[in-house]
Amino acid sequence: MPSLCRDCLTPFETGSRCPACGRPRVLSHPELFDLSIAHMDCDAFYASVEKRDNPELAAKPVIIGGGRRGVVSTACYIARIRGVRSAMPMYRALQLCPDAVVIKPRGAVYAQVSGQIRALMEELTPAIEPLSLDEAFLDLTGTARLHGAPPAVMLARLVKRMQEEIGVTGSIGLSHNKFLAKIASDLDKPRGFAVIGQAETPAFLRPKPVRLLWGVGDAGQAALDRAGIRTFEDLLRWEKRDLVQRFGSMGERLFHLARGEDRRRVTRNAPVKSISNETTFDEDTGDRDLLDGHLWRLSEKTTDRAKAKGMAGRTVTLKLRRANFTLMSRRMTLPDATQMADTLYRAARGLFDQVPEPGPWRLIGVGLSDLVPASMADRLPDLLDPHAATRAKAERAADEIRARFGNDAILKGRALR
Amino acid sequence: MKISMERATLLRAVAQAQSVVERRNTIPILANVLIEAEGDTVTFRATDLDIEVLDRAEAMVEKAGGTTVSAVTLHEIVRKLPDGAQVALSEEPGSGRLTVSAGRSMFNLATLPKEDFPVMASSEYTSNFSCKAQVLRRLFDKSKFAISTEETRYYLNGVYMHVSDSDGAKVLRCVATDGHRLARIDAPLPDNAADMPGVIVPRKTVGELRKLLDEDDMDIAVSVSETKIRFATHNITLTSKVIDGTFPDYTRVIPQGNTRKLEVDASEFAKAVDRVATVSSERSRAVKLALDEDRLVLSVNAPDSGAAEEELAVAYGDERLEIGFNAKYLLEIASQVDRENAVFLFNSSGDPTLMREGDDTSAVYVVMPMRV
Numbered sequence: 001m002p003s004l005c006r007d008c009l010t011p012f013e014t015g016s017r018c019p020a021c022g023r024p025r026v027l028s029h030p031e032l033f034d035l036s037i038a039h040m041d042c043d044a045f046y047a048s049v050e051k052r053d054n055p056e057l058a059a060k061p062v063i064i065g066g067g068r069r070g071v072v073s074t075a076c077y078i079a080r081i082r083g084v085r086s087a088m089p090m091y092r093a094l095q096l097c098p099d100a101v102v103i104k105p106r107g108a109v110y111a112q113v114s115g116q117i118r119a120l121m122e123e124l125t126p127a128i129e130p131l132s133l134d135e136a137f138l139d140l141t142g143t144a145r146l147h148g149a150p151p152a153v154m155l156a157r158l159v160k161r162m163q164e165e166i167g168v169t170g171s172i173g174l175s176h177n178k179f180l181a182k183i184a185s186d187l188d189k190p191r192g193f194a195v196i197g198q199a200e201t202p203a204f205l206r207p208k209p210v211r212l213l214w215g216v217g218d219a220g221q222a223a224l225d226r227a228g229i230r231t232f233e234d235l236l237r238w239e240k241r242d243l244v245q246r247f248g249s250m251g252e253r254l255f256h257l258a259r260g261e262d263r264r265r266v267t268r269n270a271p272v273k274s275i276s277n278e279t280t281f282d283e284d285t286g287d288r289d290l291l292d293g294h295l296w297r298l299s300e301k302t303t304d305r306a307k308a309k310g311m312a313g314r315t316v317t318l319k320l321r322r323a324n325f326t327l328m329s330r331r332m333t334l335p336d337a338t339q340m341a342d343t344l345y346r347a348a349r350g351l352f353d354q355v356p357e358p359g360p361w362r363l364i365g366v367g368l369s370d371l372v373p374a375s376m377a378d379r380l381p382d383l384l385d386p387h388a389a390t391r392a393k394a395e396r397a398a399d400e401i402r403a404r405f406g407n408d409a410i411l412k413g414r415a416l417r
Numbered sequence: 418m419k420i421s422m423e424r425a426t427l428l429r430a431v432a433q434a435q436s437v438v439e440r441r442n443t444i445p446i447l448a449n450v451l452i453e454a455e456g457d458t459v460t461f462r463a464t465d466l467d468i469e470v471l472d473r474a475e476a477m478v479e480k481a482g483g484t485t486v487s488a489v490t491l492h493e494i495v496r497k498l499p500d501g502a503q504v505a506l507s508e509e510p511g512s513g514r515l516t517v518s519a520g521r522s523m524f525n526l527a528t529l530p531k532e533d534f535p536v537m538a539s540s541e542y543t544s545n546f547s548c549k550a551q552v553l554r555r556l557f558d559k560s561k562f563a564i565s566t567e568e569t570r571y572y573l574n575g576v577y578m579h580v581s582d583s584d585g586a587k588v589l590r591c592v593a594t595d596g597h598r599l600a601r602i603d604a605p606l607p608d609n610a611a612d613m614p615g616v617i618v619p620r621k622t623v624g625e626l627r628k629l630l631d632e633d634d635m636d637i638a639v640s641v642s643e644t645k646i647r648f649a650t651h652n653i654t655l656t657s658k659v660i661d662g663t664f665p666d667y668t669r670v671i672p673q674g675n676t677r678k679l680e681v682d683a684s685e686f687a688k689a690v691d692r693v694a695t696v697s698s699e700r701s702r703a704v705k706l707a708l709d710e711d712r713l714v715l716s717v718n719a720p721d722s723g724a725a726e727e728e729l730a731v732a733y734g735d736e737r738l739e740i741g742f743n744a745k746y747l748l749e750i751a752s753q754v755d756r757e758n759a760v761f762l763f764n765s766s767g768d769p770t771l772m773r774e775g776d777d778t779s780a781v782y783v784v785m786p787m788r789v
Contacts, residue, residue: 332569335597336787350569379703379788380743382596383670383769 003028006156006193011149031197032174033150036141037266039173039181040121040158043190045134047076049113050103052167061100065090070280073105077190110134116166124154127266134170135185137178139266156193163191176201179262183212201260205232213257223247232258272309276317277301278365284323286359293417295352298366299345300415303338306368307399312339312377313368318351321363330355336380337372342391344368418482419507420454422474424519427504428495430472433653434463435492437470437625446485451534452506453483462534463488468622469537471654483531484508486515494524537656542640542647544613548589550637552604553648554630556591557623559602559780562749564620565595572662576623578646579615580606583778587611592667598746599670599783600753613641617660622646629653671783672769675762677735679708683754683774685729690751693717693725694744702744705789708733708763717744718789740766741789750782 004011005018006025011033017024042048046064051057061079065072072093075084082097094100114133121128124147127139140151147154155172163169171192173184180196187194196204209231210224227246229235235243235258243251256262277298285291306312314337319329330351338344348366382388401410434450442448442465451462459476462469494517498504502519508528517524557576565573573595581590581603588603589610618626629637629650640647647656694702697719707714711733716726740763750772751759757775764770772782 332567335567335595347569354569379741380597381767381785381787383594383599383783383785384596384665 001028001030002032004032004152004156006160009153009157009160011153027152027156027193027195029195029197031199032152032195035174035176035195035197036139036143036151037175037177037181038138038140038151038155039178039185040136040138040155040170041173041185041189042117042134042162042168042170044074044076044080045113045168046074046105046110047079048168049110050106051076053109057101061097063090063093063097063100063102064105065093065102066104066280075100113166113168117162117168117170120158120161120165124158126268128268129266137181137266152195159191159193177260177262178264178266179213179257180260205258205260206236208232210235210254213254220250272311272371274317274367274369274371275302275305275309275311275313276319276365276367276369277305278319278363280321280363281361284360284362286361289417291352291359291361291364292349293414294364295348295366296341296345296412296414296417298364299348300341300412302366302368303341303344306339306371307374310374311371312337312374313344314338314370314372315368316344316347316351317365317367317369318348318355319363319365319367320355320359320361322357323360323362325362328355328357333370337370337377338368339374339377340392340395342388342395343378418452418454418484419480419505420459420476420478421503421505422459422476424495424498424500424502424504426474426476428492430459430461430474431488431492431495433470433472433625433628434461435488436628437463437465437468438488439465440489446529446533446535448487448489449485449529449534450488450491451483451485451531451536453531454478455481462536464535464537465621466535466537467619468625468655468657470625471656473652480507482508482510484515484528485531485534486526486528490526491517498522540642540645540647540656542642542645544610544641545638546607546610546613547636547638548604548607548610549633550630550635550650551633552589552607553637553639554627556589556602556604557618557626557630559753560591560593560600561620561623562753563593563595563598563600563782564623565593566620567595570596572617572660572664575617575619575660577615577617577664577667580611580613588779589613592664594665594667594670594783597743597785598750599667600750601667601671601781601783603779607639610639614643615664616641616643616646617662617664618646619657619660622655622657625655625657629655670769671781672762672764672771675764675768675771677708677738677763678733679713679761679763680732680758681713681729681761683751683759686759687748687751689715689727689729690744690747693727694748696723696725697744703741703787703789704744704747705739705741708735708738708740710734735763738763738766740770740786742770742784742786746784750784753780753782 001014003014004027006027007023008021010018010020012019016026018026047062050062062076063072063079063084064074070090072084072086072088074086079097079100084093084097110133121138125138125140125143129137144150152174159170159172169191171185171189173181173194175181175184175196176198184194184196210229211221235254240255243255279294315331315333317329317331321327332347332351334347398410438448453460457475457478458473461472498519504519506517508515513528515526515528560576577592579590581588583603587606589606591602593600626648629648635650638649646659690704693715694704694717697717705716711731713729713731718724754774760773762771766786769783769785774780
């Protein structure tokens with residue numbers, strides 16, 4: 001059976017130890033050198049970066065997350081042993097693991113490290129689809145001759161170099177499509193390398209819970225539960241027509257995924273669908289002045305990102321989380337797409353003013369979706385708001401000042417609320 | 418209650434009622450029409466708590482009384498009955514069922530007690546006047562396209578009806594705007610209307626009112642208070658709350674100094690706009706107007722989907738001008754013109770443009786250009 005030593009990257013035929021270096025980190029699979037769609041997922045990425053930069057943390061449980069009231073964004077493997085999970089509220093994490101070192105995320109550093117990893121991936125293939133800072137799909141189809149080695153070897157080399165040159169580890173899932181590659185990368189974490197071949201796909205999926213499906217959230221899960229679909233085996237019993245009737249467009253995807261079929265390509269720039277920002281408060285608040293300040297700052301952050309991407313949005317979403325964690329959101333469609341903070345803020349403020357509940361709120365967020373290129377935005381002035389043009393000019397001028405002298409060089413009064 | 422009436426009369430009354438009831442509502446009785454029989458008339462009353470419509474019809478009343486029944490179901494039944502049928506409606510007291518019979522068809526419908534039906538509180542109307550149906554029809558038909566649907570500016574979700582001055586004469590004026598276009602329509606002030614308070618008539622009311630205005634010469638009795646407006650014909654009374662808000666000062670929005678004048682056949686213009694806009698795939702389809710000596714070139718350039726151009730012979734004597742508009746807005750204002758040429762008055766490519774029909778200033782439209 002085709003085998004590969006993950007330490008010295010020697011390919012060989014069968015054996016539980018590498019014939020070259022004698023070490024046991026051997027990967028064997030009948031289709032090992034034929035598969036070419038991969039998913040790379042860093043292991044506890046933010047925590048690994050922190051541990052790399054501060055070796056004293058190496059043996060300690062580390063949690064990355066915002067403040068006492070925030071949620072866990074990453075927990076290192078030591079903290080995970082104690083039951084800490086991503087997206088868990090911080091107070092809960094600290095109950096489970098009181099001696100954890102909590103570190104506020106350093107976004108800029110992670111982005112920089114992510115850039116280094118990206119550069120290593122670029123050497124393998126141009127077909128990279130990043131899902132976030134710490135994971136990406138790679139399509140290495142047709143690169144074997146170029147690299148003089150099959151994809152599996154190049155991927156093993158990638159994670160080896162990440163560890164040696166950058167100091168973070170990652171896990172690889174290798175399969176024949178994105179959906180299975182994504183599942184595979186999670187099978188053998190950390191420092192894993194898992195392979196799901198064509199031949200074993202049906203048997204592999206059959207007993208698995210449908211929860212594994214990427215993109216099936218709680219609501220989707222509940223709908224599947226109601227239909228009595230718990231495992232892939234259950235799903236296989238459904239006719240395509242019935243699935244489509246019951247689940248709409250998702251039904252068609254379910255039908256194919258249940259058979260391990262996923263024809264989506266690894267695309268370099270998956271189109272951005274929305275841009276949003278949100279804040280979790282240190283203490284729940286219903287103070288409208290304070291919330292107004294947040295609305296402005298979030299609107300500005302969101303439109304800063306829109307401007308950087310040269311995009312504008314037509315749908316404005318306001319998101320509020322109640323003290324009991326339930327979510328409420330309101331949305332409206334603008335007559336004209338916008339990338340102006342002033343317009344976004346006014347729309348979000350209008351939505352907020354219509355919310356009948358007084359709060360207190362735990363989180364507030366502002367988003368722009370239904371995106372179009374900036375050239376198609378902010379073209380339609382408002383008859384009843386003749387000062388809008390002046391405000392837009394002021395905002396453009398302020399943007400230039402901030403670009404030159406830093407983000408704090410000029411602020412609106414309401415940003416200080 | 419036991420009554421019998423002609424299908425056509427019943428259908429007209431029930432149709433009006435079922436269009437007022439809200440399709441999705443959580444209060445069951447609001448889906449019902451209140452039927453009350455007394456003497457030789459039957460009244461049909463329906464409400465969504467903001468609008469109430471009351472329709473009187475003649476009928477053979479064998480036994481007076483009243484009940485409420487699903488407006489939509491009753492309408493569907495009556496609609497499907499053969500033309501010319503005589504329809505009998507009867508309810509045994511306490512049975513909770515209304516029997517509808519016509520020829521060999523019979524239906525039993527669940528009822529709710531008439532005592533539970535919310536009747537709109539009557540109002541002290543400060544102004545009462547009478548107006549011909551065709552006058553009201555023109556005022557609302559020509560302005561309603563500009564009503565805003567934006568809920569954050571709820572005070573724009575209707576037509577602002579008020580008394581104003583035009584060239585020294587008092588007029589009854591309707592204004593609607595969504596911030597991108599505006600319609601201002603005037604009619605000679607009816608007698609006794611001078612002290613009418615300005616009110617914002619909600620979009621749905623405008624739609625319901627339209628059904629009362631088909632006969633040109635019918636007199637419509639209009640009653641207005643600060644909070645309600647009522648339109649009544651001989652048979653139908655439509656009462657509506659008005660929007661509780663302040664309509665913005667629209668007068669400063671209407672350009673006074675636009676001098677660059679374009680005169681064009683409105684229907685040719687609308688057809689050309691429609692044709693060139695076809696290639697545009699974006700939602701706010703932008704059309705560019707390039708004006709030169711008696712020549713108008715309409716063009717659309719959509720990078721993703723294609724380009725289109727069309728030339729029209731027009732009357733234009735000013736200097737060269739290029740200006741862009743949302744195609745839908747242009748189509749809507751052009752379709753308001755029905756007798757003469759459309760006259761556009763421009764200032765610059767960034768300023769509001771004014772449109773009217775010939776030299777008639779009793780209907781003017783303002784439309785905001787867009788950057789193209």
